[in-house]
Amino acid sequence: MKLRIKNKNPGLFLSAGILIFFMLSALFAGYIAPHDPEKANLELRLKEPCHEYPLGTDHLGRCILSRIIFGARVSLSVGLLVVSSSLILGLTIGTLSGYYGGWLDEIVMRVVDAFLAFPSLLLALGIAGLFGAGFMNLVMALIIVDWAGYARLARSSVMAVKEQDYIKAAKGLGTGDIHVILHHVIPNVMSPLIVMATIGMGYVILSAAGLSFLGFGVQPPTPEWGSMLNEGKIYIRSAPYIMIFPGLAIMLTVLAFNYLGDELRDLLDPRDTKDID
Amino acid sequence: MIEFITRRLLLLLPVLLLVSVISFSIIYISPGDTAENALTNPGGGIDQRAVEEFRAKTGLDDPIHIQYIHWMGRIIHGDLGKSYMTGEDVSKAIFRCFKVTLKLAVISMLVSLIIAIPLGILSALKKGTAIDDVCRFFALAGVSMPNFWQAYLLIIVFALTLKVLPSSGYGDGGIADILLPAITLGTGYAAVTMRLMRASMLDVMQQDYIRAARAKGVPEYMIVLKHALKNSLIPVVTVAGLNFGYLLNGSVIVETIFSWPGIGNLIVSSILSKDYPMIQGCVLFIAVIFVLINFAVDMSYAYLNPKIRYETKN
Numbered sequence: 001m002k003l004r005i006k007n008k009n010p011g012l013f014l015s016a017g018i019l020i021f022f023m024l025s026a027l028f029a030g031y032i033a034p035h036d037p038e039k040a041n042l043e044l045r046l047k048e049p050c051h052e053y054p055l056g057t058d059h060l061g062r063c064i065l066s067r068i069i070f071g072a073r074v075s076l077s078v079g080l081l082v083v084s085s086s087l088i089l090g091l092t093i094g095t096l097s098g099y100y101g102g103w104l105d106e107i108v109m110r111v112v113d114a115f116l117a118f119p120s121l122l123l124a125l126g127i128a129g130l131f132g133a134g135f136m137n138l139v140m141a142l143i144i145v146d147w148a149g150y151a152r153l154a155r156s157s158v159m160a161v162k163e164q165d166y167i168k169a170a171k172g173l174g175t176g177d178i179h180v181i182l183h184h185v186i187p188n189v190m191s192p193l194i195v196m197a198t199i200g201m202g203y204v205i206l207s208a209a210g211l212s213f214l215g216f217g218v219q220p221p222t223p224e225w226g227s228m229l230n231e232g233k234i235y236i237r238s239a240p241y242i243m244i245f246p247g248l249a250i251m252l253t254v255l256a257f258n259y260l261g262d263e264l265r266d267l268l269d270p271r272d273t274k275d276i277d
Numbered sequence: 278m279i280e281f282i283t284r285r286l287l288l289l290l291p292v293l294l295l296v297s298v299i300s301f302s303i304i305y306i307s308p309g310d311t312a313e314n315a316l317t318n319p320g321g322g323i324d325q326r327a328v329e330e331f332r333a334k335t336g337l338d339d340p341i342h343i344q345y346i347h348w349m350g351r352i353i354h355g356d357l358g359k360s361y362m363t364g365e366d367v368s369k370a371i372f373r374c375f376k377v378t379l380k381l382a383v384i385s386m387l388v389s390l391i392i393a394i395p396l397g398i399l400s401a402l403k404k405g406t407a408i409d410d411v412c413r414f415f416a417l418a419g420v421s422m423p424n425f426w427q428a429y430l431l432i433i434v435f436a437l438t439l440k441v442l443p444s445s446g447y448g449d450g451g452i453a454d455i456l457l458p459a460i461t462l463g464t465g466y467a468a469v470t471m472r473l474m475r476a477s478m479l480d481v482m483q484q485d486y487i488r489a490a491r492a493k494g495v496p497e498y499m500i501v502l503k504h505a506l507k508n509s510l511i512p513v514v515t516v517a518g519l520n521f522g523y524l525l526n527g528s529v530i531v532e533t534i535f536s537w538p539g540i541g542n543l544i545v546s547s548i549l550s551k552d553y554p555m556i557q558g559c560v561l562f563i564a565v566i567f568v569l570i571n572f573a574v575d576m577s578y579a580y581l582n583p584k585i586r587y588e589t590k591n
Contacts (some may be wrong), residue, residue, distance in 0.1 A: 011414075112297030114290075117568045118560070122544065123299075126560055129548035130307040206423055211529055213425045214545060216305040229426060240433050247426030255421035262417070 012263050015256035019236065022253055026072040026230030035063035037070040037223045046239045051174070055245045058228070059235050064242065067223035068249050074224045078208045079201045082142040087197050089143070090150025093187070097151070099181055115148035121207055128216040136212070138217040142204055153196055157189035164188075191268040195261055204258030211252050225250045281579060289572060296568065297352070298414050300561035301345050301416045312337045314551050315361050348557070357561075358554035367558035370543060375562070377447070378539030380531070381462065382524040384455050388463030389470050390517065394510070396467075397474025402501065404479060419468030424527055428461045428534045445535045458535040458556070462527045470517045477509040484508075512585075515577045 025032055035053075044061035048052055055064040097108040115123075128141035161167065163184060170180050209226030213215040218224040220231060225246040232242035307314055312332045316324070332338040337345055351358065357367035400412035435457060436444035448454035480489065482505055490500050529541035536542070540559060547555035 063467060110288075110291045110295060113292045114299060117292055117296050117571070118299070118564045119522050120565055121526040122529055122560070122563060125529060125544070126303050126548065127306060129545075130304060130556075132308060202421060206421070209423055210425060213423075214530065214533060216548075226423075226425070229423075229429070233429060236429060236433065237437060240437070243426070243429045243433070247423055247430070250423045250426065251418070251421050254423075255418055258417050260423050 009263070011259055015259040015263075018252055018256040022072045022249075022256075023076060024185060026076045029070045029073055030147060033063070033066035033069045035066045035118070037062060037066040038221045040221075046235060046242075048239070049241060056239070056241050058232060058242055059239075064245055065230075067228060068225070068245060070223040070229065071225045071246065071249065072253075074218055074277060075205050075208065075250070078105040078135070078139055078142070078218075079205045081139050082146055082204045082208075083197050083200050085139075085143050086146035086200070087150050087193060090152075091154045091189075091193060093147070094151035094154025095158050095186060098155035099162060099177070101159075105155070108151070112151050112155075113147045115145070116152070118145070120145045120211060124207055124216045125211060125214065125216060128163065128211050133216055133219050135218055135222075138208060138211060141211075145207075146200065146204065147257060149200075150196065153192055155191060157192055158185055161185055163189070184246045195265045195268060198264055199258055199261035202254035202261070204255050205257070206250065279334050282576060285572065285575065289568065292568060293565065296564045297349060297431045297561060298311065298345070300557055301348055303342070303560060304556055309552070309555075311553060315553060332490070336576065352561075357558035360547075360552055360555050362550050362552045362555070367554050370555065371540065371558055371562050372511070374538060374540040374543045377537065378525075378541065380450070381455060381458055381528065381532070381537060381539060382521060384459040385462035385466060385524055386517065388459050389467035390514075392464065392467035393470035393474055393517075394513070397471045397513075398478055398501065398506070398509075400475045400568050401478035401482065411434060412475075415569040416468040416471045416493070419464050419471075424461050425530045425534060427464065428531060431457050431461060445537075445538070447538050458531050460547055461535075462524060462531050465527060466517075466520075466523055469520070469523065470513065473516060474509070474513050476507060477512050512577075516574060520574060521570050525563055525567065 005010055029037075039062060041057075042062035044053075044057050047057040047060055047061070049056040053065065055068065058064055059069070093108060093112075097105045124141045124145045127144055128138050131141060133135035167180060167184055170184050207222070209229075211231045212224050212226030213228060213244050215227075218227055220227055228246040229243060232239075232246070235242050304311060310328075312328050312335070316328055316331055323540075336344055338409065339347070346356075355368060359365065359373070360367055360370060363370075396412050396415070398552040400409045403409045403412075432444045435442045442453055442457055442458075446454060487500060487504060490504055495504075525541075526541055528537075529545060531537065532539045532541035533545050544556065544563075546552075547559065
């Protein structure tokens, strides 16, 4: 994986910058946020953006900026948990299935097909809705929906890699399957999966916010971008700014992950995919 | 081609079977007893006698696999059961709502094509320039924008500030009522379609017949409009037209916001009210539609690009 970073790519640095910014806000939320994100003060409710409250206050008088900063914590940790678990699960299942083939592969792939047969948000909604609301239930629902895509991609990459001469050579030398898989197969199938995981971060954050918006995800008073929009929607007439900033935070994060994913694909793929994609 | 289609059709059977198992068993992940959940009144009290009767009546006292077999048996006859809430036939409710969703989906698709086709062409023709970058940035922004946020931005502008469109509701189902939800759903979709249009146009512009037309001295705009456009549109319209899955996904949120009485709205309300037969029916119905559409997309890809037929032996 040789990275050829183009000299002039402001978009790449901008999106990486946005992500680092949100990650730092998530890590040091307690130090950065000007106010307590959950402290209600009804005297200050629905205040327009001002010096003390740069993004205004919500219907309970809570500082919107502080809630967005703390909200980064929820969104990014949902994204990381879901994507890393799905990636590990999908990689393990897909690799075994692709490497050994046969009836195991047939069965696994039909299960994967079945999971991919549902529109993902819909299945996640059904599962999260029935599990009951809450952080861990949301994460579980999204993993159940997410892993199959990684499994399919890992499997098809492994199928291509295992026919390569260096794998045959390693096997010819009497190297055990586990060693071959860990040292020769997996390192060579990682690039497309990393690209998928990067774009997947954006998608998972978007889905998590969507589910929380519908009331099936993270519950108030925990600051979460999607549920902030849900709580704010009744005040859309009197205080439209309540609706603007949390959405902007979601969009910027997702956009940065999508952009990064696209750029990574170009960097990791020796073929010029920009034209076809 | 026929062998390819048959093979893919056969592969659909186990998938559909598994899909039905998932759709059926999804309600059992709900913590607690199914019958008690369904009958719990808002105060939290449960009438044990009613629960027993309910179990016996709905077959919930049978073991799960027996319940599944009964459920499947009824589905084969087109019966998805009755709603716990309204007593309405689940299949009837689904078809009623699906028609409404379909209407929204078709208009959204038109909106997306109106945005995507010109931008995709522009992006392809100006490949590598600032115009291309801007178009591609908008496409990326379109996919990244949460539709539940975009919906409220549109409401703020068109319904609350300009007061030209209603903020929600089905009304008489006319164009004014459908416009905001369709734009919300259509722009995200347009982003995906635009990339497809750009790729397809780039591909066509490299063909020999375009070079021949150029050599003949045909003006560039004629080449684009007369020769390239038609050919590059075929895959875009086929795939965009069939990729309804994306719209079904989005309809869940968009319909809830705009109180659009479609299937997305139906499924959210049935989850909230724990209307189990309705949840199972909706999930199964949408998944089956989704499987069939994906099958059609695969087939059209294979038809348009013969290489796939030979390469994917799986």
